[in-house]
Amino acid sequence: MTNKNKTVVRSMDILNLFIDHTELSFQEVIELSGIPKTTAFRMLKSLEEMEFLEKGSDAKYRLGILFLKFGHLVSIRLDVRKIAYPIMNELHNDVKEAVNLIVRDGNEAMYIEKIDTKQKVRLYTAIGRKSPLYAGACSRAILSFLPEAEIKDYLESIELESFAMGTITDMERLYETVVQARELGYTISRSELENHTSAIAAPIFNHKGEVIAAMSIAGLETNYQGENVEVFVEKLKNVTAEISKQLGYEQH
Numbered sequence: 001m002t003n004k005n006k007t008v009v010r011s012m013d014i015l016n017l018f019i020d021h022t023e024l025s026f027q028e029v030i031e032l033s034g035i036p037k038t039t040a041f042r043m044l045k046s047l048e049e050m051e052f053l054e055k056g057s058d059a060k061y062r063l064g065i066l067f068l069k070f071g072h073l074v075s076i077r078l079d080v081r082k083i084a085y086p087i088m089n090e091l092h093n094d095v096k097e098a099v100n101l102i103v104r105d106g107n108e109a110m111y112i113e114k115i116d117t118k119q120k121v122r123l124y125t126a127i128g129r130k131s132p133l134y135a136g137a138c139s140r141a142i143l144s145f146l147p148e149a150e151i152k153d154y155l156e157s158i159e160l161e162s163f164a165m166g167t168i169t170d171m172e173r174l175y176e177t178v179v180q181a182r183e184l185g186y187t188i189s190r191s192e193l194e195n196h197t198s199a200i201a202a203p204i205f206n207h208k209g210e211v212i213a214a215m216s217i218a219g220l221e222t223n224y225q226g227e228n229v230e231v232f233v234e235k236l237k238n239v240t241a242e243i244s245k246q247l248g249y250e251q252h
Helices: 003-020 026-033 037-049 065-095 137-143 148-157 171-184 227-246
Strands: 053-055 061-063 098-105 108-115 130-132 187-190 197-205 211-220
Touching: 003 026, 003 037, 003 053, 003 061, 026 037, 037 053, 065 098, 065 108, 065 211, 065 227, 098 137, 108 137, 130 137, 137 171, 137 187, 137 197, 137 211, 148 171, 197 227, 211 227
Parallel strands: none
Antiparallel strands: 053 061, 098 108, 098 211, 108 130, 187 197, 197 211
C-alpha cells in the first residue's frame, strides 16, 4: 500500500469515529484510532482545512460543513429518484422509449436513473454517466432554468466541445436554445451526444422553485418527428410537473 493510500485509509478511520461520536478531543481521536500522535495531528489539521472536520472553541472536533453539503446533495438525489422512479416506469411503459433522470453535478449533469427495458436500441446514457450542461436535451433542461446570472456565468466559463454531429458549438445559438426552452418549458436535442438519436426533456423543481433535476424521453431520431414530438412533450411535462409537485413545488 502506498503512503498516499495509507493516508487516505487512516483519514477515513478518523472520520469513521464520528459515526458513533458527535464530538471528540484530540486525545480521544488518538486513543480510539490508534494512530500515532504526530500523524493524527497532521491528519486532523488537513481534514479541518478541507472542511471535513471543524474544531470548536472547546478544542473538540466535529463533522464539518462539507458533510452538510454532501448530505444535502445525497438527500436531494435520493428524494428525487424515489419519487420519480414509479412515474418514470409508467411513462416508459406508455411511450416505449428510454426515460432518463439527471441531476446537476457542478458544471455537468449526471444520470441517476434510466429505464429502457422496452427499447431495443441502447443509447449513450447510463447511470453515473456525465455530460456538460450545454449538451443534450436533459442537461440543457437544467441549464435553461437556472437563474439568469448563473446561466451567463456558466456560458462565459466554458468552451463548447463537439460530441456528435448535432452538438451545439456556437455560443449565440446555444443561448437562443436556452431562451426558447424557458419559453416552451422543455428542451429538444438531435444528435448532440450520439448520432441519430433525439431527446425531449423537461425540468424538475423543488419546493423553493429551484431546478434540481430533469427528465427526458430519448430514442432514435426517426421517432422524434411531427406529431410524436407534441405527444412526447405533453406526456413528459405532465410527469415532471407531478414530480415537482410531490417535491413541494407550487406553480404560479
